[in-house]
Amino acid sequence: MKLKIHGQKLKKLIDIINHATYPEIRLHLEEDRIWFRRVDVANVALIDVELSSAAFIDYELVDEPFAACIDFAQLWSLKHMIGPIMELQHFEKFKFSNMIGGGFNLSEIEDSKVKKDPNFPDLSFLSHRFVVKASTLKSISLAAKRVSEKVRITAKPGEVIISSSDDATEAYETVSNCVGEGDVSSVISADYVYNCVRHLTGMIEIHCGNDHPIKMINEPFDGCKITFLIAPRIES
Numbered sequence: 001m002k003l004k005i006h007g008q009k010l011k012k013l014i015d016i017i018n019h020a021t022y023p024e025i026r027l028h029l030e031e032d033r034i035w036f037r038r039v040d041v042a043n044v045a046l047i048d049v050e051l052s053s054a055a056f057i058d059y060e061l062v063d064e065p066f067a068a069c070i071d072f073a074q075l076w077s078l079k080h081m082i083g084p085i086m087e088l089q090h091f092e093k094f095k096f097s098n099m100i101g102g103g104f105n106l107s108e109i110e111d112s113k114v115k116k117d118p119n120f121p122d123l124s125f126l127s128h129r130f131v132v133k134a135s136t137l138k139s140i141s142l143a144a145k146r147v148s149e150k151v152r153i154t155a156k157p158g159e160v161i162i163s164s165s166d167d168a169t170e171a172y173e174t175v176s177n178c179v180g181e182g183d184v185s186s187v188i189s190a191d192y193v194y195n196c197v198r199h200l201t202g203m204i205e206i207h208c209g210n211d212h213p214i215k216m217i218n219e220p221f222d223g224c225k226i227t228f229l230i231a232p233r234i235e236s
Helices: 007-016 072-077 135-147 190-197
Strands: 002-006 024-029 032-040 045-052 058-060 066-071 085-090 093-099 103-107 128-133 151-157 159-165 170-175 184-189 201-206 214-218 224-230
Touching: 002 007, 007 085, 007 224, 032 128, 058 170, 066 072, 072 201, 085 201, 128 135, 128 159, 135 151, 135 170, 135 190, 135 201, 151 190, 151 201, 184 190, 190 214, 190 224
Parallel strands: none
Antiparallel strands: 002 058, 002 085, 024 032, 024 066, 032 045, 045 224, 085 093, 093 103, 128 201, 151 159, 151 184, 159 170, 201 214, 214 224
């Protein structure tokens, strides 16, 4: 196996994946893509990351597809070693070379030490869809962390209000491109939203329903697709 990728892409991906929430990951290396899927310890948030061969300068998987587990927190701690172009090889361990004479190695960890890959749930029942700037969602979720620790998404055809409030304060953002029938509302943890979106850029596509999980999709660079699912907070 020999892969080559721009260092800035690799750094961006490492920043997006929260190493505290997902400290170990199971990479699946296939003929035309690399992917992994992981849930946090509390089973509140799921992340699904897919890198197609288009994300790489070179993508060559000589052997059969395989899966390998790595300590992602360790990879995050070594990201300062990433150069302009990185070459990735695998011979019982992962070797990251920065093409200017440096790099680092990551040993595999035992498969049994990494949480089993979750199934990706069928969320076709989510009735509403809209697109929002990553910076907007980051701003309102940060405000929500300080106001009520919750983000409420209220959606109806043509309009979405993303808000957070307590008895004295309300913060909100309005989006006008919602597709769906009827009115729906869902409440989610501000901490989880912020941790998911804090390093995202560009646009985020959001799917939501009435007290259902929300699905957020972002493509931070060509060939990379990241999907987050966050469970709702059910209010009595």
